[in-house]
Amino acid sequence: MGLVRLVVILIIAWLIYSTTRRWLASLDQKWDQKKSGRSEKIETMVSCAYCGLHVPQNEALQAQGKYYCSSEHQKRAESS
Ligand SMILES: [Zn+2]
Structure with a gap:
């Protein structure tokens, strides 16, 4: 038992x-x-095509295959 x-x-x-x-x-x-x-x-960092500032890819703005840190830099790069 x-x-x-x-x-x-x-x-x-x-x-x-x-x-x-x-x-x-x-x-x-x-x-x-x-x-x-x-x-x-x-680890995925991209540099702004206008000022060269490194920003995380998910926070960066993408336009025409380039990344920008802000919408202002995107506008400036496109207008120049
Ligand atoms: Zn920038």
Whole structure:
């Protein structure tokens, strides 16, 4: 009777252990995806075609294949 109870406890303990490990691994994967996505955004820098200022690509204004730090510089570059 005691042995059966021990085996049952071991099986339950193993199930908890493997489920927790799988859950932690999936959390780690999600965290890695977030981190890599964020660092990609930071690394993508473009320089303003008018003044040469470096700005993140998602904040820069794009016109005719060129990047600008502000709409004012875009207008100035187009009018000159
Ligand atoms: Zn500029």
